[in-house]
Each structure stands twice: as structure tokens, then as C-alpha cells.
Amino acid sequence: MQSNLVETLIGALVVVIAGVFLYYGYSTSGMRSTxxxxxxxxxxxxxxxxxxxxxxxxxxxxxxxxxxxxxxxxxxxxxxxxxxxxxxxxxxxxxxxxxxxxxxxxxxxxxxxxxxxxxxxxxxxxxxxxxxDLMGLVGQALFSTGGAKGEGKSGTAAPASAPAPAHAP
CATH class of the missing domain: 2.40.30 (Elongation Factor Tu (Ef-tu); domain 3)
Incomplete structure (x- = not known):
């Protein structure tokens, strides 16, 4: 008789805990009517x-x-x-x-x-x-075809820039 009472209480506790989890899942899922x-x-x-x-x-x-x-x-x-x-x-x-x-x-x-x-x-x-599209942007950044530093898109060296004009004092 004592073991049946313990098993019943444990079973009731399991059912209550399952109910709490179901309520939590339902309330956070956004399934309820708004x-x-x-x-x-x-x-x-x-x-x-x-x-x-x-x-x-x-x-x-x-x-x-x-x-x-x-x-x-x-x-x-x-x-x-x-x-x-x-x-x-x-x-x-x-x-x-x-x-x-x-x-x-x-x-x-x-x-x-x-x-x-x-x-x-x-x-x-x-x-x-x-x-x-984040994955597309990451792929574009990783596999872009811009050449090495100092090279244009065609792979040729970029023209040297003219020196800056000197300022008169």
C-alpha cells in the first residue's frame, strides 16, 4: 500500500511538470491568437x-x-x-x-x-x-576577383600617381 502511494505521487509530479513545460512552450511559441x-x-x-x-x-x-x-x-x-x-x-x-x-x-x-x-x-x-543575404556577401568578399595590392582589375599594375604639388610658403 505504501509503494502505491509513492508511485502515485511521483506520477502526479511528472504530469504536473509536463504540464508546466507544455504551457511554457505554448506561451513562447507565438501560436496563441494575438x-x-x-x-x-x-x-x-x-x-x-x-x-x-x-x-x-x-x-x-x-x-x-x-x-x-x-x-x-x-x-x-x-x-x-x-x-x-x-x-x-x-x-x-x-x-x-x-x-x-x-x-x-x-x-x-x-x-x-x-x-x-x-x-x-x-x-x-x-x-x-x-x-x-549574409552568406552571399561573405562569399563575395572571400572570392572577389580584385587583384593584389597595386593591381587593377585586369591584373596590370596601376599607374603611379603624380606627386602632390608643393605649396608655396
């Missing part, structure tokens, strides 16, 4: 951006990416953002996809404009900057 208003932004590239990615204003999370799709006319990536109801964004604000670091995930950074009119539910952020 109350707020939705705006869209069109980008040329959204590499590394996923549904559930942060939308930040001055480094503080103010929203979440809720949808991504391709515009069939312009072939741009249209991203739908859910912004907190209490955060008012001027309608001339800009959005930029940026990274948390070299290996960090991407998020959308908002830069507020100076307009007195604010974005409303269903509005669009007009000024955007897509993500930067």
Missing part, C-alpha cells in the same frame, strides 16, 4: 523570416508575423503583421528585415515616421527593406 490590428508590408526578400517572428519597435516586441504570401502581380513577398492594439504606428513608417546577429533569427524592425496619421487595421507599410 489581439491587435493587422497591417501588411511588401518586401523583395524575406529570407529567414517565419510566421511567429517578432516585430520590434526600438528593440521592443510590439507584434508578430502572422502570414506570408507572394503577390502574383509584383512577385514580392507580402507579410501580414499583427501589432499590439496599444501601439500606434505612423502611416509613413518603414519596416526592415534584420537579424539578431550572425547566427540569430530574423525579425522585422519598425522605424516610426513623422506623420500624425496612424496605420489602421488592414493598412500597409509602404517603405520596406528586405533581408540581406
Amino acid at each position: 489581439a491587435g490590428y493587422h497591417v501588411t508590408a511588401a518586401f523583395d526578400r524575406v529570407d529567414g523570416l517565419a510566421n511567429g517572428s517578432d516585430v520590434r519597435l526600438s528593440g521592443i516586441k510590439v507584434g508578430t508575423v502572422v502570414e506570408q504570401r507572394i503577390d502574383q502581380q509584383t512577385y514580392q513577398a507580402v507579410v501580414t503583421l499583427s501589432l499590439a492594439q496599444d501601439v500606434k504606428i505612423p502611416d509613413d513608417s518603414s519596416a526592415k528585415i534584420t537579424s539578431e546577429g550572425l547566427l540569430g533569427s530574423n525579425y522585422i524592425s519598425l522605424a516610426p515616421g513623422g506623420s500624425t496619421d496612424y496605420l489602421k487595421d488592414g493598412g500597409e507599410i509602404m517603405f520596406t527593406q528586405g533581408s540581406v
